[in-house]
Amino acid sequence: MSSTQPACAAQNLTKVFGLGEQPVVAVDDVSVAIERGSFTAIMGPSGSGKSTLMHCMAGLDRPTSGDVFVGGDNIARLPERAVTRVRRDRIGFVFQSFNLLPTLTAEQNITLPLELAGRKVEKALLGQLTASLGLSDRLRHRPSQLSGGQQQRVAVARALIGNPEVVFADEPTGALDQRTGAALLGYLQRQAREHGQTIIMVTHDPAAAAYADRALMLLDGRLVDDIPDPTAESVFALVNAVVL
Template sequence: MSQFSPSPEPAARATGLTKVYGKGDTRVTALDAVTVDFARGRFTAVMGPSGSGKSTLMHCLAGLETVTSGSARIGATELSSLNDRQLTALRRHKVGFVFQGFNLLPTLTALENITLPLRLAGRRPDAAWLEAVVATVGLAGRLGHRPAELSGGQQQRVAVARALISRPEIVFADEPTGNLDSRSGAEILGFLRDCVRELGQTVVMVTHDPAAAASTDRALFLADGHVVDELHEPSCAAVLDLMLGVEDGRGNGDGDGRGMHREGAGHRTR
């Protein structure tokens, strides 16, 4: 659990969020009136079968996709109220991203990749914060290396540091361990965990991996565009059991974002 107390206002909030793709025979409802909050200073896993809407939820909350109806907020900011220029500024200053494929520029050093978002925004890095981020992700000895000179795990550490450097309100991580071996993946999860615990960061991670979800404070489960359940302080076994239940239709939620809240060991609470 993070040592930072969460703010009453969530870092991100979806309210009645619906996302529809296509029309007529090709119409697909990816998210169906989803309501869910992501508390500040917490690490949340978003899970579900392929096509459940988990990546769409992340993209809508990050301002990468427009919503069909309902509300998506970062802090107090309603994303639908922003024009393209304002959305770009919000993503640059208030949102961090970590992707499965690292997305580093090969000609830049690790330090240059980390500070790139600030350079694009015309800002200078805060020396103390840069030092704290680099120390948290364990990159002090690799800052002069280019991506080709780093392992996959080290490249993803650079990507995590880049996501943190602008002190965003929230970091979205899309399968951040998907291209890594188990050891490197465990290291990245540890770094994300440390970012929450030591830096007070808010992290929302899409993952299929029960072991990854067990590193978080909360695991949220989607199916067919609905929030169907969640676990707090999840264990790997409890996540796996609930994943199997969601996939065969045994989820306990009611589909409106107020699904059954359960402790990691499986004890049910309201």
């Protein structure tokens, strides 16, 4: 596999919902490549198609037309069982709502993807990961015994435990207070910069996007801007320009 090959990419990706006289074009002919080890924010106003684009690139939804690559594999052309394997073995997910199982401990929630895949839990990696997230003393606690920030960090550890090629994060700080959200974003930024983890984050928050290396702006399903080294100010100005 070429080291210059993107971690994932979309080519002429279009997603249409509904049939008949008024179909909704959620993503309209978007082409983008995501470099390995980068932290990319996908932004746009409500209804811009940013979550739909992420879902298609992550293999959670199939595009109506176009191609989606994870490494060298075009998952838009693979059968559903093969796409499921790609999601399980090569992609990590962090959701705003955490999606933790309430009957499992924090450790069991973290290692669940490995258990489902029949893979062995590497205790050294688990210890290193949970220590870096400040969870070492919370592993026996169930989600109801954890704060919102701790639950989100468990969700991040679950996404990272399998060493995925790409981690997709959908509004990961939306349910967190400002301080806790900033700590989580700083951790994701370090994962990309220091450990080479590829992270793609959907967010509506210019301050969150400023942690990324790059911000993609969507409007009405189309990619309208691509900002390198975004700042909160530059993204805020662009959001205002797009919305107004």
